[in-house]
Amino acid sequence: MSAVLQAVLQFPGAHSALKPAGPQARIAEGLWNSMYATAIVVFLLVMAALLWAAFRRRRAEEPAPDPARERRMRRVVAAAVGITTIVLFTFLVSDISAGRAVTATPGKDAIQIIVTGHQWWWEVQYRDSVPQRWVTTANEIHVPVGRQVAVELRSTDVIHSFWPPNLTGKRDLIPGNENSLWFQADSAGVYRAECAEYCGHEHAKMALLVVAQSPDSFARWLTQQRDTAHTPADSLTSRGQEVFLSSACAMCHSIAGTPAGSRVGPDLTHLAGRATIAAGTLPNTRGNLAGWIVDPQRIKPGARMPPNQLDPADLRALLAYLETLR
Template sequence: GYMWWWDVDYEAAGVRIANEIYIPVGRPVKLVMTSADVIHSFWPPNLSGKTDLIPGQITTHWLEASEPGTYRAQCAEFCGLQHARMALFVIALPEAQFQEWLNTKAAPIVQPVDSVLVQGQKAFDTEGCAACHTIRGTPFAGVVGPDLTHIGSRLSLGAGVLPNTYGNLSGWVANPQALKPGNLMPPSYIAAENFHPLMSYLMSLK
């Protein structure tokens, strides 16, 4: 847990995402949790109770979904200005679909060939995005912010603040403080000719 987002790491599979947890239906899943800053609390009310995430400590939480679906979770411990906007989605899939999802997310991204996407990938580096964010399968390996390898397939932006669309992503990148004041992402000053290619590139990362 971070102020105010969730970092989700499938260590054995080499998959890292943000603000979403995918699990197989009908199988107990153990979450191993900690906090990077203040006390947070993981609470998926339709699946289980609450478990605190404590800086410097490891806590565990068991999840099991009996039916496929998308279940909203929330931070249930006041953790600052954007506590109420620190959501996470638990997506329960049938076993075969879960394995397919995991295999897809573990694979390196496909390098772009479309000229607009190629320009967008270059802009990710030259405009400074790579200083904070990782895209696996590229040299971009920032660790301050969420892993963006498959950001185009995410349900939301900003830990549940907005649906993940081209327009919302553009607004978030242009001025994240306007949408979620206090988050650690600074305003972006991206060259006009790079903005559309960069947004198109990010949305292509499924």
């Protein structure tokens, strides 16, 4: 997990369209680089022409119109218009072909993931032909390196937008409609994604991590996520589970293997294995978790999580229990 945190701390690199880690992001970066280089050349030429026009030596009196000179000037302007048109058309063609390449249909062996946007967190589900093997997690997508990942995008409330700049472009999540996109990570690493469509009060604190790992470790992760939650072994953690089930927690969160099965808030079955809490707002540490449980409105004003007044001993037991949910 510390490696994940490290990657999150290298924030600009883990969230940048200029550091592509997949084929589609590379197409977008190539398009950007060509436009950037062309714009620099155009800018320099225009500035040179402007400076020449501003500082050229002038005659004292206006010369009489000279037909040959007028013709020359017309030719220069026509050539500039022609070159501009060609440049813009080249951009248009390269833009459309880049768009077609990025949105091409994914292959049949792509991993299917369903990402559902909520105000203000991400629900992630890996489906299987056996419903018992479905995996539900939150705010973190794990993918194997070198394999296409087809993402189905849904929303339960308002329009959100899924945007992992290192991997691909953004796509909206629209309530009542299923959208889709696919991406592929070519190198292992942790990439940051976030909501790119203003979706309400805490839009800015709605991030998600994409963890690209080797196929073996991805398979291990998926198998581990299919397990039900850790059963409390000692008196402290079993007290923590009692606190969880008898307080407001169980009204919104689910933990597989316990009676808590609500789907209003994020699934907490393997909470301790996740790198962040509150949709990428804070690193998942014991202290942050305690602050979040007791007064979430201080950390993320407007979040749907209510404040919880817990007895200090109960809070300690609850934290101990949550930390066992690996």
